[in-house]
Amino acid sequence: MSDIKTITEALTNFRNERDWEQFHNPKDLALAINVEAGELLELFLWKNADEANKEKIKEELADVFAYAFLIADKYGFDVKEILLDKIQKNAEKYPVEKAKGTAKKYKEL
DSSP, X not given: OOHHHHHHHHHHHHHHHXXXXXXXXXXXXXXXXXXXXXXXXXXXXXXXXXXXXXXXXXXXXXXXXXXHHHHXXXXXXXXXXXXXXXXXXXXXXXXXXXXXXOOOOGGGO
């Protein structure tokens, strides 16, 4: 069993044991990602990145991942596949010879 499948099954088992699937529609899962991403950002507010609490960063990042995995599961998406596809699309939009060392958007390259 893949690591991603193991993680997804652990998440859905946790959710199902608590009868929370009723609350986990795609819209609310997307909103939850935004809330958790905001909590992740808050850890960096008014400080240098190296001053942020790494344990709390791990917790908030795990929350973001958890909701993202649950959305992928709702739609039957293969997480590995969609990430590798996106990397390929970005490689086409940002060819190394044009994008290396610059933060410009692909339309500006």
